[in-house]
Amino acid sequence: MSELRQNLISRDWVIIATERAKRPEEFVKHTRPAPLPDFSEKCPFCPGHEDKTPPETFRIGDKRSWQVRVVYNKFAALTPEGERVRKINGIYRSMTGVGIHEVIIEHPRHNALTGLMTEPEVTNIIRAYKDRYLSAQKDKRIESITIFKNHGVSAGTSLEHTHSQLIATPIVPPQVRSRTEQAVNYFDDTGECIFCHTLKGELEAKERIILETEHFAAFIPYAALSPFHIWIFPRRHMSSFVEINEAEIKDFAINLKATLAKLYYGLDNPDFNYSVRSIPVDEKGSDYFHWYISLIPRVSQTAGFELGSGMFVNVALPEASAKFLREVKV
Amino acid sequence: MSELRQNLISRDWVIIATERAKRPEEFVKHTRPAPLPDFSEKCPFCPGHEDKTPPETFRIGDKRSWQVRVVYNKFAALTPEGERVRKINGIYRSMTGVGIHEVIIEHPRHNALTGLMTEPEVTNIIRAYKDRYLSAQKDKRIESITIFKNHGVSAGTSLEHTHSQLIATPIVPPQVRSRTEQAVNYFDDTGECIFCHTLKGELEAKERIILETEHFAAFIPYAALSPFHIWIFPRRHMSSFVEINEAEIKDFAINLKATLAKLYYGLDNPDFNYSVRSIPVDEKGSDYFHWYISLIPRVSQTAGFELGSGMFVNVALPEASAKFLREVKV
Numbered sequence: 001m002s003e004l005r006q007n008l009i010s011r012d013w014v015i016i017a018t019e020r021a022k023r024p025e026e027f028v029k030h031t032r033p034a035p036l037p038d039f040s041e042k043c044p045f046c047p048g049h050e051d052k053t054p055p056e057t058f059r060i061g062d063k064r065s066w067q068v069r070v071v072y073n074k075f076a077a078l079t080p081e082g083e084r085v086r087k088i089n090g091i092y093r094s095m096t097g098v099g100i101h102e103v104i105i106e107h108p109r110h111n112a113l114t115g116l117m118t119e120p121e122v123t124n125i126i127r128a129y130k131d132r133y134l135s136a137q138k139d140k141r142i143e144s145i146t147i148f149k150n151h152g153v154s155a156g157t158s159l160e161h162t163h164s165q166l167i168a169t170p171i172v173p174p175q176v177r178s179r180t181e182q183a184v185n186y187f188d189d190t191g192e193c194i195f196c197h198t199l200k201g202e203l204e205a206k207e208r209i210i211l212e213t214e215h216f217a218a219f220i221p222y223a224a225l226s227p228f229h230i231w232i233f234p235r236r237h238m239s240s241f242v243e244i245n246e247a248e249i250k251d252f253a254i255n256l257k258a259t260l261a262k263l264y265y266g267l268d269n270p271d272f273n274y275s276v277r278s279i280p281v282d283e284k285g286s287d288y289f290h291w292y293i294s295l296i297p298r299v300s301q302t303a304g305f306e307l308g309s310g311m312f313v314n315v316a317l318p319e320a321s322a323k324f325l326r327e328v329k330v
Numbered sequence: 331m332s333e334l335r336q337n338l339i340s341r342d343w344v345i346i347a348t349e350r351a352k353r354p355e356e357f358v359k360h361t362r363p364a365p366l367p368d369f370s371e372k373c374p375f376c377p378g379h380e381d382k383t384p385p386e387t388f389r390i391g392d393k394r395s396w397q398v399r400v401v402y403n404k405f406a407a408l409t410p411e412g413e414r415v416r417k418i419n420g421i422y423r424s425m426t427g428v429g430i431h432e433v434i435i436e437h438p439r440h441n442a443l444t445g446l447m448t449e450p451e452v453t454n455i456i457r458a459y460k461d462r463y464l465s466a467q468k469d470k471r472i473e474s475i476t477i478f479k480n481h482g483v484s485a486g487t488s489l490e491h492t493h494s495q496l497i498a499t500p501i502v503p504p505q506v507r508s509r510t511e512q513a514v515n516y517f518d519d520t521g522e523c524i525f526c527h528t529l530k531g532e533l534e535a536k537e538r539i540i541l542e543t544e545h546f547a548a549f550i551p552y553a554a555l556s557p558f559h560i561w562i563f564p565r566r567h568m569s570s571f572v573e574i575n576e577a578e579i580k581d582f583a584i585n586l587k588a589t590l591a592k593l594y595y596g597l598d599n600p601d602f603n604y605s606v607r608s609i610p611v612d613e614k615g616s617d618y619f620h621w622y623i624s625l626i627p628r629v630s631q632t633a634g635f636e637l638g639s640g641m642f643v644n645v646a647l648p649e650a651s652a653k654f655l656r657e658v659k660v
Contacts, residue, residue, distance in 0.1 A: 004500070075349070095333070144639070147638075148633070155631075169343075171334065201420060201422075222421075277638060304478030310505025
């Protein structure tokens with residue numbers, strides 16, 4: 001019989017379809033796309049093409065010999081200029097599309113992959129995340145900041161040169177709001193951060209842990225929504241990503257790189273998305289929320305049931321997925 | 331500048347990316363998969379292979395000359411036997427995977443498409459939906475019922491023979507719960523069903539309407555989450571799908587068939603999902619909820635921002651999408 005599991009943090013229910021569960025090996029792709037070149041003449045993110053991008057907002061390295069560059073998104077979903085104006089016309093509610101949309105170019109090499117970079121290189125990416133997060137939260141119009149990465153066509157990438165993005169919105173997305181509400185309720189009931197409590201439980205249970213480093217732990221959530229859905233939590237309680245310190249940045253780079261390398265070697269370079277989930281800007285310093293990374297390899301397809309109910313069917317057992325990734329050597 | 335729009339029913343915010351919006355014509359696929367045969371020797375849903383499926387629960391027509399058949403799902407996410415038992419072990423909450431998972435085989439012909447069937451054929455599919463919904467809601471363990479359809483590989487279909495599915499769950503999915511909570515709040519504030527109010531507004535505004543029939547209206551929501559995201563609402567207030575009467579079933583078939591035909595001819599047979607969103611079983615007859623169909627053509631890709639924030643970026647203007655589909659002749 002299948003098992004329904006509830007994610008206490010999101011309150012989502014997932015059906016762990018044990019009857020038709022696949023073995024971890026069955027998710028290996030076995031078809032790799034053609035390898036990318038080191039450099040592409042047409043790529044606006046490759047070195048020497050710096051004048052092909054919108055203005056730079058941050059850089060590590062020299063103007064012509066950089067390691068990380070951050071630029072405005074040429075096809076920005078939100079625009080930096082303008083007032084935050086809300087219009088309410090009966091049931092029609094709208095707001096001006098002001099906000100920040102930046103692209104973090106993670107590496108000069110066209111075909112670089114985060115999981116295969118050196119640790120100092122990944123550290124520089126995280127430093128760029130922090131700088132841009134700090135900068136965005138100074139803007140009084142901004143309520144919430146999402147940093148994310150799309151890797152591969154099925155994960156929604158349109159440019160193949162390795163990059164992440166930051167979108168800072170003038171509203172708190174309802175999913176962020178409901179997560180924080182759940183966390184407040186749990187804190188009010190127990191006096192404890194639900195994320196700290198979850199992490200403690202997972203570190204004791206061990207069976208869903210993928211990788212522990214000094215300041216971070218990567219694991220498969222008990223009620224993972226899809227196969228190899230991964231959470232990376234900082235051990236120290238921090239509600240906002242921006243509170244990460246230099247020692248933690250370095251360790252986060254080690255953990256993120258190794259976790260992505262495990263996906264690369266274990267599942268044959270799957271497409272994936274990750275996002276940094278952080279508290280709304282104006283609530284930072286809270287005792288009840290805890291930032292984390294949610295990482296979703298695109299190894300299965302959501303369908304009508306998920307779209308219609310908001311429930312998920314996961315055809316992989318979280319404990320088996322975790323064991324598989326734990327054992328991948330990197 | 332982009333515009334943020336809020337869906338009053340779900341409270342979701344979407345970024346309507348007008349700056350990088352595509353014209354409706356840009357979503358046309360232009361690559362059709364190889365046509366399917368009328369009959370497939372390997373297909374368990376084709377006539378003559380009735381012994382290849384799990385037991386039948388409903389049929390329209392004769393045993394060997396049927397129009398619609400409903401069978402248990404061979405790879406059921408939930409199983410019909412067993413008790414609903416909830417286990418709570420600290421943060422780990424689970425439940426036995428009891429429930430109902432059926433497959434509605436919509437037509438004997440292997441390559442039939444709902445949008446191209448006759449109206450009486452589609453009427454029979456809706457009759458089957460109602461029969462199975464009625465049957466599932468008699469089970470005391472069932473809290474919520476989702477009927478859905480996956481069309482095409484990118485929409486999660488594993489079998490190509492045209493079919494829909496019904497999953498009846500022993501819990502109310504949190505997304506269904508939050509939708510009903512929003513509706514209750516609106517009803518308490520205004521004394522009105524938020525769905526009736528939305529439909530009235532759309533019928534007056536006209537610009538997002540795709541198709542009006544006697545008892546139903548198909549339209550693009552003001553805050554559509556993705557290009558060509560469609561809602562079909564019954565005009566009469568009904569909280570549960572099971573309240574649909576025979577005249578409405580016939581008209582719903584006309585509306586659904588024509589809307590799907592508009593997608594077929596207008597966008598070149600896109601993959602899609604639809605689901606029937608209905609009130610939880612034990613709350614039927616309520617004044618505040620209103621069942622409807624949510625239909626999502628798979629013409630764009632969700633990525634890290636959507637997964638991380640729960641907000642969507644829609645690169646199509648709802649009014650332009652509606653005009654485009656309104657004008658497709660079927």
